[in-house]
Amino acid sequence: MRPIREADWALFLQLHTDPNVISLCFDEPEIEVIRDKFEARLVTWSPTSNAWLCLVIIDKITDNVMGITGFIVEDNTAHVGYLLLPEFHGKQYGTESLLALLDWAESIDTITHYKAVVTEGNVSSERVLVKCGFQLQSVIPEAYEIGGKLYADHIYTRDAKVT
Template sequence: MMADITISSPRLILRTMCEADWPLFLRLNSDKHINRYIRDVEPEPMLREKFQARCAGEDFYVDDWLSFTLELNGEPIGLMGLSCVDEELQQAEVGYLLAPEYHGHGYASEALKTLVNWAKVYFELHKVIGRCVAGNQASASVLEKCGFQLEGRLRHNHRIAGQWCDDLYYGLLLDDGSSTS
């Protein structure tokens, strides 16, 4: 079980997600526009179950998400997570959702750099993976601004709204000097 974690960047606080974050989690995960590049919107009971699991103090090494709430001046503006992909290979995956009114201000990039730099030390990671649907230029830009490199495209990797989507896989090696600064 992970302890409560708080990580600071110049403008943001990343803190472990807690029960008080349910309204933000529900809003971001039930908005069809926000999720058009991520997944079909799930029913509220399923979202509640996911939320409770993520607030329970996940074990990073057991394929759970270590989930954070992003705060700007004490106001929750988004969610970010880190999940262990392979403990032996020291690999983790990142994910993020930001409220639309905060898009375009560099908050996602700032938070991602902060999380990656913290995780590199805390979990001794070798590589961080980010993925997004082809066509999600905003998410691809965040990854690229943080130093991630496009490593591949998986064609028709999953479905959203009944349509097959290609996934773009990005990687950031943390021990070759290419990690975020």
């Protein structure tokens, strides 16, 4: 994985517009919203920056980009997220990249917890979180709308390792 950079705009755009990626995450945003989100991810990250750490997931063998992962720290909790291109779904790349991210994040003393929000029905993302040590903390009914339908938010949490 490596930090996102300006040259990754096409990847970021695809991840935010491909129906096979976003169907259980969010409605397709306007291009300006995606661009603003992308620009915000280019900000240099530090544990106190109030910015997202956004990393591009890259296949070690082929050098192909597969998606993005990262987190933002708020009140000592790292809110994690990830999006993978459809051709990499179901191949354990989400789990592998999230485990690597969490392993690296354990060196940040200010992080005490991790949190992820998954839309109801996104079973694959829930499996990734469980494999990475997250537990379902709560369910908020009808919390999010996608395509005119209300879905529950599934809130997953994990404590940072105590050393």
